[in-house]
Amino acid sequence: MEAFAVNLLNGCSWGMLLFLIAVGLTTVFGVLGVLNFAHGSFFMLGAYGSMQIMHLFNSFWLGLLVGPALIALLGMALEMGLLRRVYGRDVSYQLLLTFALLLVLDDAVRIIWGPAYHVVEAPPLLAGSFAFFTHSYPVYRLFLVAAGPLLGLCLWAFFRFTHWGKIIRAAAMDRDMAEGVGIRVPLLFTLVFGLGTWLAAVGGALAAPHQSVGPSMGERVIIESFIVVVVGGLGSFPGAFVGALILGLIESFGTVFAGRAQMALPYILLAVVLLLRPRGLFGREA
């Protein structure tokens, strides 16, 4: 029972971190139709950016607020300068371009911050741990478990009820028609790409106190977030949430019960979902 509860928490907190990364990926895909390889790099930049702000102002919360916002601006600039030029072209152009971005951003990080590992402190409010059965469990992990659904709920409400949310959904459904009724789609795409980047960066900023910050930390999460997005359904919001939760739980329970087979579990999940529901759990029919 106790082991079960701890594993549940482990899985949920990891899953929620994956959700934050995957939800940005899926939003960008759903609206722009771009599979963004550089998404993991924005996750990494979010961690580095907020770490830098935290060091300057000695405040975790300021870093969390300002760092991802700066990275989102960078994302919007990249969309306007580069990505916008390949929307009309073959998908392979988008893949090559975003892959190139990943390589450039990874090296840029190494040039700016050096190759060393960095460690970021959790804020005093969330530092420490609490007694949990006979274990002690870090408070910060509980914060992650709460932060994921909270942010997810905000996003859902934004898309569902606000004016801008409706416009974005309209543009995602039919770009030409949206342009026809006077929506400035290019601007909208820039903003949505900024939002996706921001989400990845927030994920990075939140991951920073929980793991080491180092070059190519983005490459390690991008594969798993791709699995989440495909399992949940490309472009689907609840899909990303459920997919991330499933993957997080599979990895935590798999580690304990499946032994060495644990490494294969995410891919088995991916294969099974693709066989039974090729559009993912929450994917819409085309």
Added chain:
Amino acid sequence: MRKPRLSWILVAFLLAGLLAAPVSALAEKPVKMGFVYIMSGPFSTYGQFAKQGAQLAIDEINAQGGILGRQVEAYFEDSTGKADVAVRAIRKLVYQNGVDVLIGLDSSGVAKTVVPTIPEMKTPLIITHAATPDVTGSLCNKYTFRISVNINQNIKAAALLAAESQAQTWSTIGPDYAFGHQSWEYFKKYLKEKKPDAVFLPDDKVAFAPIKTTDFSAYITKLMESKPDGVLVSLWGGNLIDFVRQADAMGFFQSGTQVLMTLGAATEVLYALGDKMPEGIWVGTRYWFLGNDTPQNVAFRKAYQKRFGQFPSYNAQGAYAAVLTYKAAAEKAKSTDKEAIAAALAGLTVTLPVGTITLRPEDHQALTDAFWGRTAADSAYPIRILKPFKVFPAQDVTPPADTTGCNLR
């Protein structure tokens, strides 16, 4: 007045170039060294530190007149931690850059693939980090040497420490590839010899995490559930940093478990963790910057710190020491001919910052001491230092040459 035509200016430059040329042609051709380390990805800190160590050694040697009167030139390649990339990098260094010696290799996985390709290139290779026993065992060859501690030496020392402790039941957490598994296998073997009643948890209870893992909570829970008295941790680099922080937050280090971290005293890790590294943990290393106060070590420590602002890591020392080892071999052979160097390296005794080592002629493994210590805070240092610091003499921890499976005949 007519302006001089561009082509004439170019001719002038060419002539100036010709004037300069004989000077460099008179000097002897440089000694070329090729370095292969992990320069990118989650372990890139190790490669960058090695590069710093190598540069320091080369600059010092060049300032003192080079090797056999020839200047030293360095070529650095990124192995990316992948075997096929490393093999390509090594071929490029040998066939394209024409290096006289190869130095490097961080990962055991990489070393196992690279070493069998070395005889075809007929170029001496000095390994400074990769620890798998196989490259000076079943895969050994005429051109391959290792100046650093291997798994046997590091783990034998760990087992001697474990045998002294009260811990009876042992478990492990390590990276899920050859290095992690071999560390555990040797630990069981050596501890069993010293303490026949020691108990080892079965394979389904121990933890091996893939290298890409960033969340170790499930592994930590698994370890804590099985309640061992002692845990051998063979994680390294970013994996070790993540593990230490998360395990600390989950109360792992407060549970009274005896913890042995085989590569815990890497300054790459200690600098990143700072005061987040728990005190009183046994950590192993291939070199410790405060390990001895010989003139070589003091000079190296000071020069490195002055130039790079940090205390040298074992990987920095490894690359630095490999350059010195090559110089010693060249001076012994009075030549940089590759065959002569390989012959001179076998049986060579050389004094390095880490101490005096001998490259055993039978398998080319260095007889070098293994180091362990307990982490302790000291306000004079920005990182945890080792107190007490224990030296396990090479003869106590190195398996006899006839048991390594190496046959150089």
